[in-house]
Amino acid sequence: MSVCMRKRSSLLAAAMLCVVAGESLAGGVVGVNQAGYARLAPKVAILSQHADSVFVLAAQTRTVVLRVATGVAGLGDPATGIDLYSADCSSLVQPGTYYLKTSGGDSSAAFTVSDSVYLPVFRAALKGFYYQRCGMSLSPLHAGDWWHLACHTTTDAAFHATAESTGTIASVGGWHDAGDYGKYIVNAGISVGTLLLAYEYFPGRFQADNLLIPESGNGIPDILDEARYELKWMQTMQAASGGVFFKITKPQFESFVMPQNDSGQRYIYRLSSTATGDFAAVMARAARVYHSYDSLFASSCLSAAQRAWAYLLAHPAIVPAGGFTNPAGTATGEYGDGNDGDERLWAAAELYLASGDSGAHQYFLTSYQSPGIITGTMTWADVRALAQCAYLRGSRSGINTTAQDRIRQSLLSYCTSLSRLRDESGFRAAIRTTDYNWGSNSQILNNALLLILGRTEGGPEGFAQAALDQLHYVLGVNIHGISFVTGTGAFATRFPHHRPSGSDGIVAPVPGLLAGGPNRNVSQDPVLAARIPAGTPPARCYVDDQGSYASNEIAINWNAPLVAVAGYFAAEQSLTAAPMQRPDALPYAIRLWQNYPNPFNGSTIISFTLSQTMDLELRIVDLLGRPITTSPLGVLPPGRHQTRWDTGRLGLSSGYYVCSLASGGRRVSDVRSLLLIR
Numbered sequence: 001m002s003v004c005m006r007k008r009s010s011l012l013a014a015a016m017l018c019v020v021a022g023e024s025l026a027g028g029v030v031g032v033n034q035a036g037y038a039r040l041a042p043k044v045a046i047l048s049q050h051a052d053s054v055f056v057l058a059a060q061t062r063t064v065v066l067r068v069a070t071g072v073a074g075l076g077d078p079a080t081g082i083d084l085y086s087a088d089c090s091s092l093v094q095p096g097t098y099y100l101k102t103s104g105g106d107s108s109a110a111f112t113v114s115d116s117v118y119l120p121v122f123r124a125a126l127k128g129f130y131y132q133r134c135g136m137s138l139s140p141l142h143a144g145d146w147w148h149l150a151c152h153t154t155t156d157a158a159f160h161a162t163a164e165s166t167g168t169i170a171s172v173g174g175w176h177d178a179g180d181y182g183k184y185i186v187n188a189g190i191s192v193g194t195l196l197l198a199y200e201y202f203p204g205r206f207q208a209d210n211l212l213i214p215e216s217g218n219g220i221p222d223i224l225d226e227a228r229y230e231l232k233w234m235q236t237m238q239a240a241s242g243g244v245f246f247k248i249t250k251p252q253f254e255s256f257v258m259p260q261n262d263s264g265q266r267y268i269y270r271l272s273s274t275a276t277g278d279f280a281a282v283m284a285r286a287a288r289v290y291h292s293y294d295s296l297f298a299s300s301c302l303s304a305a306q307r308a309w310a311y312l313l314a315h316p317a318i319v320p321a322g323g324f325t326n327p328a329g330t331a332t333g334e335y336g337d338g339n340d341g342d343e344r345l346w347a348a349a350e351l352y353l354a355s356g357d358s359g360a361h362q363y364f365l366t367s368y369q370s371p372g373i374i375t376g377t378m379t380w381a382d383v384r385a386l387a388q389c390a391y392l393r394g395s396r397s398g399i400n401t402t403a404q405d406r407i408r409q410s411l412l413s414y415c416t417s418l419s420r421l422r423d424e425s426g427f428r429a430a431i432r433t434t435d436y437n438w439g440s441n442s443q444i445l446n447n448a449l450l451l452i453l454g455r456t457e458g459g460p461e462g463f464a465q466a467a468l469d470q471l472h473y474v475l476g477v478n479i480h481g482i483s484f485v486t487g488t489g490a491f492a493t494r495f496p497h498h499r500p501s502g503s504d505g506i507v508a509p510v511p512g513l514l515a516g517g518p519n520r521n522v523s524q525d526p527v528l529a530a531r532i533p534a535g536t537p538p539a540r541c542y543v544d545d546q547g548s549y550a551s552n553e554i555a556i557n558w559n560a561p562l563v564a565v566a567g568y569f570a571a572e573q574s575l576t577a578a579p580m581q582r583p584d585a586l587p588y589a590i591r592l593w594q595n596y597p598n599p600f601n602g603s604t605i606i607s608f609t610l611s612q613t614m615d616l617e618l619r620i621v622d623l624l625g626r627p628i629t630t631s632p633l634g635v636l637p638p639g640r641h642q643t644r645w646d647t648g649r650l651g652l653s654s655g656y657y658v659c660s661l662a663s664g665g666r667r668v669s670d671v672r673s674l675l676l677i678r
């Protein structure tokens with residue numbers, strides 16, 4: 001979690017900030033799921049401006065294939081403050097790529113209709129965790145254009161003066177938490193817990209072993225390999241007492257540098273009972289999940305969980321008193337939480353299910369109904385719903401079926417209330433208007449996950465459709481007409497508050513990352529405060545700008561429910577799908593055309609097309625790679641551009657030369673061969 005201003009590190013970042021999401025969508029928004037729709041699924045677009053009818057056009061031929069009348073989606077929609085209209089295109093079942101045009105002249109982004117539309121979303125979202133890996137290099141093979149050298153590999157993490165230990169320990173690995181490079185146990189807990197929940201409850205849907213991560217093809221589902229990378233780091237954060245240290249960060253957030261260039265002392269902060277409770281819960285869950293794949297690792301997880309639980313029993317009051325706060329001089333994420341009852345409850349449920357521990361079982365049974373059973377959606381600060389769902393889904397001889405029945409009823413009634421929220425929302429978002437807070441997209445997806453669990457616990461089919469509507473929302477059916485998942489969809493988040501994306505010289509952001517989304521608390525960052533007038537309806541409070549950390553940061557705990565929900569709906573396709581391909585950012589941003597004339601004598605025209613504003617330089621080298629010319633082209637807007645290369649004074653000999661475009665010191669285009677004939 002990043003919560004402070006930072007200077008922007010490069011000209012490129014500054015140039016990119018000039019383009020704001022939504023500007024490319026003139027007029028009204030026609031919200032569609034930009035990842036697409038399954039052939040036989042409902043397909044309802046939401047319009048922000050009235051039109052009598054909507055035309056469905058085939059993207060390739062631009063011919064109308066269907067016309068539908070519009071309906072009312074919501075008059076005076078509370079989240080957006082406007083009237084919204086719907087266009088039900090569900091009769092469109094022919095596979096293909098389409099877009100919508102309204103009789104009022106508004107257009108949607110393109111979308112596909114096929115039976116595997118959510119598979120790429122699931123894979124990209126899980127791969128997003130790989131891109132957050134710390135302590136190892138991301139290779140070009142796995143990371144494509146976003147490769148980088150290893151970061152934070154030294155064992156220089158020192159205990160902060162306020163911690164219970166002194167000296168340094170090796171605490172390498174795990175994921176960068178969010179847009180910053182810190183690592184926080186509390187947020188790691190809910191993130192890993194959610195990934196393992198998805199696998200444990202729906203193992204058939206999360207078997208994919210071909211996501212092109214280093215562990216692909218090892219016979220272990222990649223979701224478990226990825227989660228284990230974090231779990232192993234978490235284990236380094238446990239003290240001899242069984243308690244778990246809160247975080248490892250620098251005192252202040254890093255500037256926008258690549259992780260391998262981030263230097264300076266990192267500290268391990270004091271023990272915390274919220275961290276220890278989350279740790280105990282996910283280690284216990286891991287002990288169950290990894291048992292059949294890696295029994296040694298599974299037993300290390302169980303013993304870590306037991307030691308953490310023993311620490312909690314020995315410290316019945318919250319540690320530190322009042323909950324963790326940053327010591328003077330430290331300003332990184334605080335994950336402030338004054339109530340560790342939910343973390344203890346989660347630990348108790350998971351530990352009982354992993355080991356049969358009767359004390360933990362008793363703790364759960366005496367605590368789970370107070371205050372209420374499922375009282376809210378899971379967040380990093382409140383994991384109560386995760387505790388309840390763990391017990392509900394558990395199977396162990398001696399489990400209390402009366403408690404399970406009560407939890408089931410509570411879950412179903414909570415899902416009914418979520419479903420009602422969905423019905424009252426123009427964009428079908430199952431979220432109260434007062435819940436468009438920091439990370440609202442994760443609240444929406446966690447609600448989707450609860451709806452999925454409610455459906456599988458005997459709730460109506462409508463719960464599953466309501467859950468799918470939440471995926472539609474984050475992938476484009478929203479007032480911004482934007483897909484909040486980087487790299488997914490034609491109008492996706494482009495400028496996340498994410499240090500690698502902002503400093504790697506690659507125009508396209510690191511793919512598969514979920515932006516936090518609308519945040520009605522516009523005073524929480526200076527960009528929101530400057531761009532969003534006071535009184536703006538909550539769902540509108542979003543800016544696709546690197547500086548808007550309160551609406552446009554990314555975070556592991558936001559990506560986790562995206563993996564779970566997209567993976568659930570990707571369903572069985574993930575078993576038979578072809579391996580994931582090496583990711584390639586280049587076509588997204590830039591296209592270098594063949595020069596003209598070619599061959600040439602003297603001078604030639606080099607042209608290229610940009611899909612967004614870029615600060616570029618032209619590079620020409622000879623066939624041995626020796627530099628011939630490097631000329632700055634400046635900051636250029638989207639569109640087609642040309643420049644002339646005049647060889648007159650260079651005294652070059654006849655032959656081939658190689659041309660490319662670079663930005664921020666790295667090549668960002670394809671290469672072209674130019675043939676000079678004298």
Ligand SMILES: [Ca+2]
Nearest residue numbers: 215216220222
């Ligand atoms: Ca694997």
Ligand SMILES: [Ca+2]
Nearest residue numbers: 337339381382
């Ligand atoms: Ca809590």
Ligand SMILES: [Zn+2]
Nearest residue numbers: 134135151152
């Ligand atoms: Zn790192």
